Amino acid sequence: MKPDLAVEPLDSWIKTDGKPLIIAGPCSAETEEQLVETARQLAQLGSVHVIRAGVWKPRTRPGSFEGMGETALPWIQRAKAETGLPFAVEVATPQHIELALKYGVDVLWVGARTTVNPFNVQEIADALKGVDVPVLVKNPVNPDLALWVGAFERIAGAGITKLGAIHRGFSTGEASKYRNIPMWQMAIELRTMFPQLPIIGDPSHMAGKRAYLNELAQMAMDLKYDGLIVESHIDPDKAWSDAAQQLTPAAFGEMLDHLQIRQLASSDVTFKGAMEQLRNNIDSVDRQIVEMLAARMSLVEKLAEYKRDNNVSLFQPDRWKEILESRKQLSTKLNLYPELVEEIYKIIHMESIRKQTEVMNNTPVA
Numbered sequence: 001m002k003p004d005l006a007v008e009p010l011d012s013w014i015k016t017d018g019k020p021l022i023i024a025g026p027c028s029a030e031t032e033e034q035l036v037e038t039a040r041q042l043a044q045l046g047s048v049h050v051i052r053a054g055v056w057k058p059r060t061r062p063g064s065f066e067g068m069g070e071t072a073l074p075w076i077q078r079a080k081a082e083t084g085l086p087f088a089v090e091v092a093t094p095q096h097i098e099l100a101l102k103y104g105v106d107v108l109w110v111g112a113r114t115t116v117n118p119f120n121v122q123e124i125a126d127a128l129k130g131v132d133v134p135v136l137v138k139n140p141v142n143p144d145l146a147l148w149v150g151a152f153e154r155i156a157g158a159g160i161t162k163l164g165a166i167h168r169g170f171s172t173g174e175a176s177k178y179r180n181i182p183m184w185q186m187a188i189e190l191r192t193m194f195p196q197l198p199i200i201g202d203p204s205h206m207a208g209k210r211a212y213l214n215e216l217a218q219m220a221m222d223l224k225y226d227g228l229i230v231e232s233h234i235d236p237d238k239a240w241s242d243a244a245q246q247l248t249p250a251a252f253g254e255m256l257d258h259l260q261i262r263q264l265a266s267s268d269v270t271f272k273g274a275m276e277q278l279r280n281n282i283d284s285v286d287r288q289i290v291e292m293l294a295a296r297m298s299l300v301e302k303l304a305e306y307k308r309d310n311n312v313s314l315f316q317p318d319r320w321k322e323i324l325e326s327r328k329q330l331s332t333k334l335n336l337y338p339e340l341v342e343e344i345y346k347i348i349h350m351e352s353i354r355k356q357t358e359v360m361n362n363t364p365v366a
């Protein structure tokens, strides 16, 4: 994986005056009236930069509403003319791209169900060769960062430089109150790998329910995302797709008003001094953590030598159980989240098992 992408800054294709990029619109374009009226009300908020709508909908089962297709494209032209705002549409095939561009769609996005398939993404990339259009790529359905990165590489390889990521959360099979688990760590890793790549949060698809939109949008802002894409519909409960997660343009406007937008840094001298002091202290504590881990690991290795010489199994369930319980109790006493300590100890224990296997068998274990 070559961590390098030629990406133009967001404001090379859209001016937001330093504010987060706001993309909003219905999940699907259903009727001309619904699309144009939603776009009109969103434009009136004054804070929406791009209108979105699904025209081709990848649905889990056949028979559900799969989008209006080409029929909806002239409606998009009307929505654009009435609001003066650019328009974004999901594309999944070269034909979608050709049609979207023919009707003047301004921004394309690749959906989560397309990002999972490198053949599909490559076809899209090939169709984009020689085209100058912003392309946003949603994370793949499954939490696979390399697959997401691969999609950026394929599309950047076609010469697209107005590139961005949409973080819509992941389907992991784990129980969660959210429709798609955010796994914020994935976006943090993406940002660390490609600091220049804009990341847009998609609270609608993470939430699955209106009630969770605020907290997810705020989290995206707190993590300094470059923007938000949110589903909004003039009559959400009657929406033909994703009814539970859409909100009216007015409710969306209220949500935006309550969002706290934070800056990446402050030039205040007192703040900077306090930050530096605390960061120095954190550096010193982190050093102790790593040194302690090394000390623990060398004790574990010594123990493994005794086990080897006495033919004793390396995994000791009772001892492991006692360690987990006592460390969790201690963390509760110290006001730490016990699940955090449990997770950390599970990783330490697996490493300890790996190390002991090496000592026992005298061979390195990957």
Ligand SMILES: C=C(O[C@@H]1C=C(C(=O)O)C=C[C@H]1O)C(=O)O
Binding pocket: 300, 303, 314, 315, 316, 317, 319, 320, 323, 348, 349, 352, 353, 356
């Ligand atoms: C170190 C040991 O071996 C394993 C590793 C443990 C650990 O890392 O603390 C605990 C129990 C064992 O499963 C041990 O037996 O104490």
